[in-house]
Amino acid sequence: MAARSYGQYCGITTAAELITERWALLIIRDLLVGPRRYTDLNQGLPKIPTNILAARLKELQEGGVIRRIPIPKCGLVYELTDYGRDLEPIVLALGRWGFRSMGDPKDDDIVTADSLTMALRTAFRPEFASASLDFQIQVDAVELRAQVGGGELRVVQIAPPAPPVGGVLPGGEPELKFATGPDLRHLIAGTLTPAEAVKQNVVRILQGDLTSLERFTTLFHVDS
Incomplete structure (x- = not known):
C-alpha cells in the first residue's frame, strides 16, 4: 500500500491510494498488455526513475494488484493478479475519456x-x-x-x-x-x-x- 493516505473510509479513496501514485497507472497499463520483466517495464517507461519503479512495483504487490512469478526462459516477471485485471475496463474507459483532452504532443x-x-x-x-x-x-x-x-x-x-x-x-x-x-x-x-x-x-x-x-x-x- 502506498504511504500516502487520504484518511477517508471510502472505496474511491482506497482505489486512489492503490493506483494513483505517480507512474502506477502506466505500470498497470503496460501489464494489461502482458507480463513484463523489470527491464521491460523500465524500457517502456524511459522517464521513470529506477527507485520510483521499484517502489511502485512493491506497493502494487503489497496491494494485491500485481505479483512476481518465474516463467521458464524469461526469469522473474511481473503480471497482474485477477484483482489487478479487473482494472482493464476502468483503464480503457480512462483512455477514452483522456483521448478528448490529448491535444498536440509535446x-x-x-x-x-x-x-x-x-x-x-x-x-x-x-x-x-x-x-x-x-x-x-x-x-x-x-x-x-x-x-x-x-x-x-x-x-x-x-x-x-x-x-x-x-x-x-x-x-x-x-x-x-x-x-x-x-x-x-x-x-x-x-x-x-x-x-x-x-x-x-x-x-x-x-x-x-x-x-x-x-x-x-x-x-x-x-x-x-
Whole structure:
C-alpha cells in the first residue's frame, strides 16, 4: 500500500491510494498488455526513475494488484493478479475519456509499443468486428501487427523487439499496412476521413488500399 493516505473510509479513496501514485497507472497499463520483466517495464517507461519503479512495483504487490512469478526462459516477471485485471475496463474507459483532452504532443512525448497497443484496445469497437481485418501499423520506431475477427482484437509487437513473453499471430502478409504519427488521433476521432488522412500525409498506406483503411476506421473510433 502506498504511504500516502487520504484518511477517508471510502472505496474511491482506497482505489486512489492503490493506483494513483505517480507512474502506477502506466505500470498497470503496460501489464494489461502482458507480463513484463523489470527491464521491460523500465524500457517502456524511459522517464521513470529506477527507485520510483521499484517502489511502485512493491506497493502494487503489497496491494494485491500485481505479483512476481518465474516463467521458464524469461526469469522473474511481473503480471497482474485477477484483482489487478479487473482494472482493464476502468483503464480503457480512462483512455477514452483522456483521448478528448490529448491535444498536440509535446516535443519529447513518445509512443511506446505498449501505449500504442492500449490505444488500439481503447478505440476498438467489438460491436463492428464481425468482419475481419489483418493490419500492421508503424508509429516512428514502433510497429505492431493486429488481427480483428469474431469480435476480438489480437495485437503483437514487432518492433522494437517484443518481450520474450509476447504473443504470436499467424504468419502471412497483412491486408493493410500503414505508417502514421500522433495525428492518427484525427482519423480515430473521425475529424479526418481516410481519404483526407492519406491526402494530408497523416497516414501513408504501405500495403493495401483505401477500402481497408476505411474498415480500420469503422473498427477503431473514439469520440473527440
